[in-house]
Each structure stands twice: as C-alpha cells, then as structure tokens.
Amino acid sequence: MSGPTESRVTSKDVAAAAGVSRSAVSFAFNDPAKIADSTRQRILAVAKELGYTPNPVARMLQQGRTRSLGVLLPQDLPQIMENPYYSQFFVGLGQVCHREGLTLLLTPPLRNSMLKAIPYAAVDGFVVCGLEVDRGEVAELRRRGIPFVLVDSDPPEGVPSVDVDDQAGAREVVQHLLDLGHRRIAVISFDPGPDKEAYGYRGPLARRMAGIREALAGAGLAMDDLPLIEVPCTREDGYHAAKNLMLLDEPPTALVTLSDILAVGAIDAMHDLGIDIPGQISITGFDDQPEAAWVRPRLTTVRQPIIAKGRVAGDFLISAIRGETQHPHQVLHTVLIIRESTGPIR
Amino acid sequence: MSGPTESRVTSKDVAAAAGVSRSAVSFAFNDPAKIADSTRQRILAVAKELGYTPNPVARMLQQGRTRSLGVLLPQDLPQIMENPYYSQFFVGLGQVCHREGLTLLLTPPLRNSMLKAIPYAAVDGFVVCGLEVDRGEVAELRRRGIPFVLVDSDPPEGVPSVDVDDQAGAREVVQHLLDLGHRRIAVISFDPGPDKEAYGYRGPLARRMAGIREALAGAGLAMDDLPLIEVPCTREDGYHAAKNLMLLDEPPTALVTLSDILAVGAIDAMHDLGIDIPGQISITGFDDQPEAAWVRPRLTTVRQPIIAKGRVAGDFLISAIRGETQHPHQVLHTVLIIRESTGPIR
DNA sequence: ACGGTCTATTAACACGAGTTAGAAACACGT
DNA sequence: ACGTGTTTCTAACTCGTGTTAATAGACCGT
Numbered sequence: 001m002s003g004p005t006e007s008r009v010t011s012k013d014v015a016a017a018a019g020v021s022r023s024a025v026s027f028a029f030n031d032p033a034k035i036a037d038s039t040r041q042r043i044l045a046v047a048k049e050l051g052y053t054p055n056p057v058a059r060m061l062q063q064g065r066t067r068s069l070g071v072l073l074p075q076d077l078p079q080i081m082e083n084p085y086y087s088q089f090f091v092g093l094g095q096v097c098h099r100e101g102l103t104l105l106l107t108p109p110l111r112n113s114m115l116k117a118i119p120y121a122a123v124d125g126f127v128v129c130g131l132e133v134d135r136g137e138v139a140e141l142r143r144r145g146i147p148f149v150l151v152d153s154d155p156p157e158g159v160p161s162v163d164v165d166d167q168a169g170a171r172e173v174v175q176h177l178l179d180l181g182h183r184r185i186a187v188i189s190f191d192p193g194p195d196k197e198a199y200g201y202r203g204p205l206a207r208r209m210a211g212i213r214e215a216l217a218g219a220g221l222a223m224d225d226l227p228l229i230e231v232p233c234t235r236e237d238g239y240h241a242a243k244n245l246m247l248l249d250e251p252p253t254a255l256v257t258l259s260d261i262l263a264v265g266a267i268d269a270m271h272d273l274g275i276d277i278p279g280q281i282s283i284t285g286f287d288d289q290p291e292a293a294w295v296r297p298r299l300t301t302v303r304q305p306i307i308a309k310g311r312v313a314g315d316f317l318i319s320a321i322r323g324e325t326q327h328p329h330q331v332l333h334t335v336l337i338i339r340e341s342t343g344p345i346r
Numbered sequence: 347m348s349g350p351t352e353s354r355v356t357s358k359d360v361a362a363a364a365g366v367s368r369s370a371v372s373f374a375f376n377d378p379a380k381i382a383d384s385t386r387q388r389i390l391a392v393a394k395e396l397g398y399t400p401n402p403v404a405r406m407l408q409q410g411r412t413r414s415l416g417v418l419l420p421q422d423l424p425q426i427m428e429n430p431y432y433s434q435f436f437v438g439l440g441q442v443c444h445r446e447g448l449t450l451l452l453t454p455p456l457r458n459s460m461l462k463a464i465p466y467a468a469v470d471g472f473v474v475c476g477l478e479v480d481r482g483e484v485a486e487l488r489r490r491g492i493p494f495v496l497v498d499s500d501p502p503e504g505v506p507s508v509d510v511d512d513q514a515g516a517r518e519v520v521q522h523l524l525d526l527g528h529r530r531i532a533v534i535s536f537d538p539g540p541d542k543e544a545y546g547y548r549g550p551l552a553r554r555m556a557g558i559r560e561a562l563a564g565a566g567l568a569m570d571d572l573p574l575i576e577v578p579c580t581r582e583d584g585y586h587a588a589k590n591l592m593l594l595d596e597p598p599t600a601l602v603t604l605s606d607i608l609a610v611g612a613i614d615a616m617h618d619l620g621i622d623i624p625g626q627i628s629i630t631g632f633d634d635q636p637e638a639a640w641v642r643p644r645l646t647t648v649r650q651p652i653i654a655k656g657r658v659a660g661d662f663l664i665s666a667i668r669g670e671t672q673h674p675h676q677v678l679h680t681v682l683i684i685r686e687s688t689g690p691i692r
Numbered sequence: 693a694c695g696g697t698c699t700a701t702t703a704a705c706a707c708g709a710g711t712t713a714g715a716a717a718c719a720c721g722t
Numbered sequence: 723a724c725g726t727g728t729t730t731c732t733a734a735c736t737c738g739t740g741t742t743a744a745t746a747g748a749c750c751g752t
C-alpha cells in the first residue's frame with residue numbers, strides 16, 4: 001500500500017536512488033547529449049519507478065518563464081463568466097494560446113483591486129481588460145517589466161493596445177435612427193461605475209457617448225435634449241429602464257442601448273406594454289452578441305469583432321513577450337447590423 | 347529617462363539600497379513584529395522608491411502554494427470557450443475562486459494530451475473535466491500529490507468526484523416521448539471520439555445511452571430498433587443529421603438529441619423542410635442551455651445544474667487542498683423541462 | 693608507461709523569495 | 723563589573739530546478 005500523502009518526489013530522490021548526482025538526472029531529461037545513453041536509460045527507469053516529474057514552479061523560477069498568459073479582469077470571475085462578451089474574447093485569446101501551447105490564467109481583482117492582483121500571478125504577460133481608470137496598474141506592470149497589452153481602455157502613448165472604433169459604431173447607429181426620421185431618441189447606458197464622478201466617462205463608454213453626440217450634432221440636436229438612464233448591465237435593468245422611459249410625458253420613438261443585454265430587456269418591456277417594435281418604437285443594441293439574432297424582432301445592433309479583438313490582443317502580447325519593442329495600437333472596425341428592431345417613424 | 351528594459355528589482359536590490367540584509371526586507375513586508383519600526387519604514391520607503399514587488403513564482407516555490415486552481419480540460423481553449431456549457435461551469439467554479447481569493451488556470455491538452463499538460467501547471471489542485479478514458483492522468487495526479495476532483499467522468503473509487511444523473515435525465519425525456527405515443531424515435535448523439543472503438547461508451551454519454559435504453563425497454567423497444575447518428579457537437583452537424591433522418595423510408599416522429607446545440611440545428615432543419623414542430627415531429631435537447639429558451643418553438647430538454655456542478659467541484663477541491671481526506675462523490679439531479687418542441691403523436 | 697584528448701559526471705552556483713538559529717548591541721538590576 | 727534579558731539584525735539554510743565550470747576517468751597512440 002503506497003501511502004496516499006507520500007511526499008512529492010524530487011530530482012534529489014531520483015539521483016539518490018539511481019546512484020548519480022542531481023545534475024545527471026536533469027541532463028537525462030533535458031540534454032541527452034551530455035550523458036551516456038546507458039546511465040540515461042537507468043535514470044529514466046528509476047524516475048518512472050518513483051513517479052518523478054519535475055516541479056513546474058521550480059522550473060518556472062529557474063527559466064524565468066511560465067508558459068501562461070494572464071488576463072487581468074475588471075470584475076469577479078462569476079460576473080465575467082456570465083458575460084457572453086468575455087466568452088467570445090476568450091475564444092480569440094484561446095486561439096493564440098492554442099497556437100503557442102500556452103495556458104490561460106484568469107486573474108480577477110483581489111480585494112476589489114486589479115492592482116493588488118498583479119503580484120500574485122505567475123504569468124509571462126498580461127492582457128489587461130477594461131482598465132478605464134488607471135490606478136497605477138500600468139506603472140506597476142511597467143516597472144515590474146511584465147509585457148502587457150491594454151484592451152478597451154484609454155490607451156496612453158507607448159503601450160501596446162487594442163480597441164474598437166466605438167465612436168464610429170455609435171455614430172452610425174444613431175445616424176441610422178435619424179435617417180429613419182427619429183428625433184425623440186432615448187439612451188440606456190450601462191453604469192459607468194463610481195469613477196464617473198471623479199473622472200467623467202472613460203474608455204469605450206466615453207467613445208460611444210461621443211459618437212452619439214456627434215451624430216446628434218449633425219441633426220442639430222444635443223445630448224442634453226435626450227433622456228438618459230444609466231443602469232447596471234443586466235437584462236432586468238434594461239427592462240425597467242425601458243418601461244420608465246415609456247412613462248415620460250413625451251415618450252421616445254427610438255431607444256439606443258449601449259449593450260445587447262439591455263436591448264433584450266427593453267424588448268421584453270415593450271412586449272409586456274403591448275408596444276410594437278419597430279412599428280411604435282425602434283430599439284438598437286451594441287456588440288452583436290448571439291442573443292441579438294435570437295430575440296424577436298431580431299435586433300439591429302453594432303457588431304464589434306470580439307473574437308478578433310482577443311486574437312489581436314494575444315498576438316500583440318506574444319510579440320511583446322518575445323521582446324519586440326514596437327508598441328502597436330490597433331483599432332478594429334465596427335459594422336452596423338440592421339435587422340428588424342428598427343423602422344421608420346410614423 | 348528610466349530605461350524600458352530595466353531588469354527586475356529583487357529584494358537583494360532593496361536590501362543593498364537600504365543598507366540592510368535581505369532578511370530584513372522580507373520581515374519588513376511579512377513580519378513587522380520582528381523588526382524595528384524605524385528601519386521598517388526606511389525599507390518600505392526604499393522599496394517603493396525602487397518599485398519593488400516580490401516575485402510571485404519565487405514565493406510560490408518557497409511557500410508551496412500557488413493560490414490558483416487549475417482546470418484540466420479535454421479540448422483546446424477555443425473549442426472550450428465556444429461551448430456555453432463551460433461558461434456556466436466556470437461561473438460556478440468562479441464563485442468558489444471569488445470566495446477564496448484564488449485565480450483560475452485554464453489548462454488545455456498539450457500536444458493533444460491532458461496528461462502532458464499536467465506537469466506544466468502551477469496550481470494548488472485540479473478540477474479534471476470530461477476525463478472519459480483515463481490514460482494515466484489519475485495516477486499522475488495521485489503520485490504527484492496534487493489534490494483533484496473528477497467531473498463528468500466514470501469516477502473510480504476513492505476519488506472526489508461530481509457528476510450528474512445523466513441516466514435518469516435521459517430516461518425521463520425518452521419516457522416523456524413514449525408517454526406522448528411516440529415509437530419511431532431517432533437519436534442524434536454527439537461524437538464519442540476515437541475511444542469508442544477501444545472502450546465503448548464512457549462517462550456521461552454512456553449513462554445517457556443507458557437511460558435511453560432503460561426507458562425503451564419499458565416499452566418493449568430496443569436501442570437497435572432506432573436510427574442513431576453520431577456527429578460532432580455543432581449546430582451544423584445537428585442540422586444535417588436531422589435532415590438525413592427525415593429522408594429515411596419511415597421517418598421518425600420524435601428526435602432525441604443529446605445536446606441542445608444539436609437540437610437547435612435540428613429545429614433549423616425542420617424549419618427548412620417545412621415540417622411542423624411539434625405537430626409533425628417532436629424534438630428534445632439536453633443540458634438546458636440558454637439557447638433552449640430562445641429558439642422557437644422553445645425546446646423541451648433535460649436541465650442539468652451546471653453552475654451548481656462547478657461550485658460543488660470547487661468546494662470539493664478546496665476541501666481536498668485543505669487536506670481533508672474524505673472522498674466525496676456527489677451526483678446532482680436533472681430536471682425535465684417541458685416546453686413547446688414536444689407534443690402527442692398524431 | 694606516459695602525456696594527451698575526449699567523455700561522463702559532479703560540485704557549485706543561480707533563480708528570488710521565506711524562515712530559523714544565533715550573533716551583536718544595548719538596558720537593567722545587583 | 724558582571725550576568726541576565728531583550729531587542730534588532732543577519733548569516734545560512736530551505737524550496738526544486740537548470741546550467742556552467744571543473745574533475746575524474748577511460749581511451750588512444752607512441
């Protein structure tokens with residue numbers, strides 16, 4: 001009966017059992033040329049017998065590489081995993097990991113701080129997601145010498161980054177509504193978080209807002225003329241926000257939501273209120289997540305290439321890890337997907 | 347201008363700059379009681395000045411813990427991430443990580459081998475997913491002394507494991523069809539992989555097949571009487587399989603699929619063929635993934651508690667890591683969700 | 693038998709931390 | 723002045739690996 005809590009067997013144990021030095025064991029595994037084939041075979045046999053496998057952490061320390069990429073996330077794991085956006089992003093990132101033979105370490109905030117999570121992660125580099133307000137994360141990664149890529153942020157100069165042209169996307173979708181004759185347009189935005197007070201809008205949200213403003217300006221409208229509701233990004237919140245908007249004295253004829261999830265909730269609300277889409281109201285989403293094509297009516301939305309974003313972020317990170325010193329900054333395009341949830345005003 | 351490739355600063359550098367020993371630096375950070383407060387402040391100041399943060403890998407090696415859980419996966423990352431099943435599973439596992447303050451390391455097969463991936467992962471324990479044919483993974487983890495939990499497998503004795511009562515689920519859904527009067531039932535199964543030849547059905551697939559067989563037996567039918575198609579688990583494959591089944595001389599009146607994805611494809615096929623669901627054919631899924639409630643008609647399916655499975659697996663792993671020597675084996679229940687895609691034979 | 697070349701093997705170090713035992717410095721009471 | 727006790731710091735070890743420089747030994751030709 002081999003004890004269940006047998007202490008882990010190290011290369012020292014193998015060396016002792018085979019009657020050689022520790023170095024010989026290492027050579028047997030890593031550098032067959034430096035050792036006689038007969039003793040190599042003997043060492044390997046003993047190693048197998050004892051069930052020896054090198055300790056990954058020790059090897060990481062010695063080699064200075066971990067063979068895994070880190071993703072520094074802005075929310076806790078359950079929230080991230082519930083969000084289909086990240087599923088797609090991880091598909092793209094996963095393609096790179098697969099190609100390079102790397103693992104993926106998901107690093108949520110530690111005690112509500114992305115910064116605090118950094119020093120505990122054993123990775124070769126970080127993809128930093130949704131860092132809208134930099135609380136020292138960039139400086140920390142920089143001086144620590146860890147390669148990293150910023151995604152969905154306000155990228156400072158000299159840092160590799162990947163973003164999407166949120167502004168153009170928002171502009172186009174609002175322009176689409178204007179072209180259909182809508183003027184009373186309401187906006188349902190996802191919550192900018194507590195940082196809005198101190199910093200105003202940041203990152204993708206700021207760009208989307210700017211895009212909306214830009215399109216409105218072309219029609220002689222201002223943001224302040226429109227009702228705006230900010231809620232957490234769940235279906236229920238979209239539902240309630242939309243319902244409340246329809247109770248206004250002059251209810252909107254079009255609803256611009258900044259996320260498909262909110263739009264789906266809004267569609268539910270209209271359904272319950274007996275309001276026809278797009279006959280009485282037009283609704284738009286953002287992201288083009290799978291739900292957008294499932295709901296009825298199918299959702300007009302702004303598609304952003306999430307999988308490509310993940311893949312490009314991974315590629316940039318790989319090249320940063322390889323020591324290439326360029327700092328590429330790529331902005332991916334959005335596409336307006338017109339489906340059935342928008343129509344002309346009547 | 348601080349150089350960009352400044353070599354990482356270690357505790358030795360801090361010690362030298364502060365004129366103390368390395369140990370003092372360590373104490374300043376970890377054990378304030380063992381050092382004079384004045385020098386502690388000085389060390390911390392110097393450390394901050396130099397931008398020192400302890401190396402996570404070195405600490406892991408010394409402390410013998412990594413503060414991260416591993417998930418040993420049966421497929422490559424892109425495939426995993428495309429699969430909504432795993433998104434839900436990771437939500438449950440993420441809850442545990444969040445509670446315990448741990449990170450999550452996704453470990454796909456290395457060169458097509460789960461076994462080979464094990465020695466490269468720096469984790470405190472593994473959740474092993476979908477290990478249907480054990481090629482030494484269990485032995486490897488055991489002798490390495492790494493705690494682990496098996497999920498969706500054929501768990502051997504003395505190993506913590508979490509499973510779902512697939513057999514009961516399959517039995518009930520087939521019974522439901524039998525109760526509706528169906529006798530010509532076809533099965534679309536996901537591909538059992540190349541191991542079927544050598545080992546036959548294994549794991550959840552084996553249990554689901556057994557459940558089907560069991561229900562059929564009650565009605566005096568045998569598995570061999572039914573058409574069975576095995577395909578990879580994608581929507582397109584479900585589509586083509588369903589279409590082919592309808593071309594048979596005596597087409598089935600009910601379609602049992604072993605995954606919602608396949609069922610959704612089958613629904614598409616019936617739509618294209620102009621066959622009414624559930625008027626002319628009944629279709630059932632398995633898992634109750636979000637799509638099941640989105641498609642029209644809404645899918646009758648077997649719900650398995652995926653999030654709970656992830657959470658229980660995480661809990662078992664945590665207690666195994668804590669050294670508790672029980673080997674719990676939990677089987678979660680399924681629920682038959684009857685929606686609109688099944689109806690009485692006519 | 694001897695110097696030389698070549699090969700198999702090992703001792704010693706590096707990676708970067710945490711930790712134990714003990715030395716040095718100082719205060720105190722007698 | 724001496725022993726005792728306390729505080730403050732450090733030398734030296736640990737974790738488990740990979741790698742370099744040096745040693746021991748075998749083999750060869752003359």
